[in-house]
Amino acid sequence: MEISRRNFLAGVGGLVAVSHLPSLADDPSVFPERGRFERLMLAYQHVSAGAAAPFSILHISDTHLTEAYPDEADAEAKLKSRERRIRTFGGRQEEALRDSLAWAKQNVDYVLHTGDLIDWQSQANFDLVRKYYGEAMFGSMGNHEFYTYLPDEKITGLESFKERSWPLLKAAYPVDPRFHAQVVNGVDFICLDNVFGTVQPDQVEKFKAETKKGLPIVLCMHVPFHTDLIWRTSMQFWRGVNRKYRNAAIPDPSGDYKCQKEDPVTRDFIAYLKDERLLKAVLAGHLHITVQDRFSPTAMQYVIGGNFGFVGQEILFT
Numbered sequence: 001m002e003i004s005r006r007n008f009l010a011g012v013g014g015l016v017a018v019s020h021l022p023s024l025a026d027d028p029s030v031f032p033e034r035g036r037f038e039r040l041m042l043a044y045q046h047v048s049a050g051a052a053a054p055f056s057i058l059h060i061s062d063t064h065l066t067e068a069y070p071d072e073a074d075a076e077a078k079l080k081s082r083e084r085r086i087r088t089f090g091g092r093q094e095e096a097l098r099d100s101l102a103w104a105k106q107n108v109d110y111v112l113h114t115g116d117l118i119d120w121q122s123q124a125n126f127d128l129v130r131k132y133y134g135e136a137m138f139g140s141m142g143n144h145e146f147y148t149y150l151p152d153e154k155i156t157g158l159e160s161f162k163e164r165s166w167p168l169l170k171a172a173y174p175v176d177p178r179f180h181a182q183v184v185n186g187v188d189f190i191c192l193d194n195v196f197g198t199v200q201p202d203q204v205e206k207f208k209a210e211t212k213k214g215l216p217i218v219l220c221m222h223v224p225f226h227t228d229l230i231w232r233t234s235m236q237f238w239r240g241v242n243r244k245y246r247n248a249a250i251p252d253p254s255g256d257y258k259c260q261k262e263d264p265v266t267r268d269f270i271a272y273l274k275d276e277r278l279l280k281a282v283l284a285g286h287l288h289i290t291v292q293d294r295f296s297p298t299a300m301q302y303v304i305g306g307n308f309g310f311v312g313q314e315i316l317f318t
């Protein structure tokens with residue numbers, strides 16, 4: 001019998017038990033005639049970066065965990081958010097993450113998560129972050145890592161909005177949520193926070209300091225540095241139904257793309273990156289669609305769709 005989240009919870013009587021949900025990959029009634037991980041929707045990429053030895057990662061993004069304890073602060077509001085957002089993301093997000101990580105354990109060397117691992121801040125969600133964000137998983141923040149969804153919240157999209165969240169995120173995530181770099185087989189993975197589309201001067205400075213190592217670089221962040229193609233594809237998806245494109249025109253930049261064209265620090269950083277020959281790939285999420293485009297002469301940009309839908313990509317680095 002398939003164990004649904006609802007009857008599993010009813011059976012054991014508490015949210016605490018959610019973390020013990022079986023991965024459906026272990027349930028013989030799921031895809032009984034096919035592979036254990038058949039439910040994962042994986043894309044495959046190859047980045048020729050000049051690694052000291054070949055290795056591979058699972059890149060996932062936008063899991064949007066929606067858990068809350070019945071006895072945590074603001075529980076009533078958080079449980080309401082849980083109910084509402086499960087309707088958006090399907091309620092199988094933790095299973096998707098568990099399947100992804102179980103698959104990764106057997107098939108790749110590292111997991112990279114490019115943000116929106118949680119849908120909003122709650123004690124239960126942060127406990128899941130601590131549980132899953134281990135020594136082999138690293139990554140960047142998403143915009144949802146900064147949200148509470150409490151009734152008085154006013155999301156501004158400004159850097160100042162993030163201030164109240166830094167202590168919480170630093171406590172929950174084992175990496176510096178604003179900027180961190182991790183070298184794997186001679187390839188420098190630089191993860192930075194750009195969740196409102198832009199980067200800040202100190203992050204640019206730190207990035208340029210990293211280049212002094214002379215290693216090939218993979219830039220990892222939540223919001224893609226939009227190209228016309230990625231922008232058009234995103235608009236096509238998010239504008240909803242009955243918006244079939246009848247020509248190939250690029251929609252006017254708005255939102256993140258406009259910010260990236262107009263914010264001087266971000267605009268200059270993107271221009272600099274396009275000339276930075278150490279840059280070998282850009283990995284991002286946020287759009288909930290899988291799309292790729294050339295970013296610079298030396299780097300492709302790979303945007304991965306939402307992990308809440310069991311999506312991920314294996315990237316081989318050589």
Ligand SMILES: [Fe+2]
Pocket residue numbers: 062064115116142144286287288
């Ligand atoms: Fe997301």
